[in-house]
Amino acid sequence: MTLAKVQPILDRLFAAATKDAWPQSYPADPQGHADALADIYMPISADGGKLLYSLIRAARPETVVEFGTSFGISTIYLAAAVADNGTGHVYGSEMNASKLAAAQANLNEAGLADHVTILPGDARESLAGIAGPIGVVLLDGWKDLCLPVLKLLEPKLSPGALVVGDDVSFATMATYLDYVRDPANGYVSVEFPVEDGMEISCYTGV
Template structure:
């Protein structure tokens, strides 16, 4: 009996799991070896301890383009142009590199600028042209600067807007404190729920990226609901962990989509973007 017939014969017996074990072990070992290698390289080369940054795989980037295309109802070619636009923005990249190099917290930030899923935020802002964005959770301010860069491009085309960035940490947002990006960013330090309640103008785009507990995320979407402008877009950075925005979308009669990013050469599996519109 040849090997192929023998394998097929064994596959029909109780010995099948035992016979398949070496092949399964090799597959797992190859995967684990790759993860361990990537992790070891990151531990040596990176400074980040949270809010990891990385590039997206080409496939993941293309899926993100299609998500934005569907949500904003524009051609995917236009979305890809927006993604290329931010990645080719040398002034923004240079500012971020200089701001990180001169920051007191530079020991916890990488010098290389990588936007990950935030290029999707940028494209959504470019496509939807919001007058007022509210972002909860700022950290260094990378997301705030990305949103501001999109708003500045919109303003140059006759569609001005501002972003209100909320964070409880008084040291947050140092990347967003340099002109021209700072000119469209209102950094508010304080509890996000209290800050949302105090908003005095309609919100066209809301992004949850603060405390990622289910309870707090739900409270933020509940708090911002009466503040939303007609046709507002809701985003969450917590979609890979909770179903909060999907439930909120169903409860309020909105559509919902979720995207999970795939990082290039990183041990972290990636976050995502949840969208309700």
């Protein structure tokens, strides 16, 4: 299983993430925000990563989209699942150039680079060109942009697609949660209790 093979890399990256030191302030604009936090890992939890791996192994999507790649910890879980499925591709997004390079290097080290394309720039632009159908989406970038990114991708979601929003305990995720928890918007949604919480939403297409 690929996940077991890449575990030492994940362990090293998680250990580095424990040293995250957040600045006192940073610019409000997305690019300035991303560049100010260029050294901050902001990873998903290990349990969250295992959950993502399991979801993709079960769903067997042809296209996986990740908003917010950072250093590529979550991307490794996504790519490992795609590799073990023997089908599919992961499209990531990252605004900061140094993080994108680091994530690419980590994927190369893990032997998973062929399964991933990381798109540079603002996800609201870079992800617009991805062709559907999209089977799994991970939203783990700036929290106030999770809903705009979801709405961008929504016309390309396959019926039954899984959308995972990370850090749902954050107040800045409230608008996103209101949206996916309203059945009128076409989702069946449930919170999963890993670290800061993940919201798993199934797109019904209705």
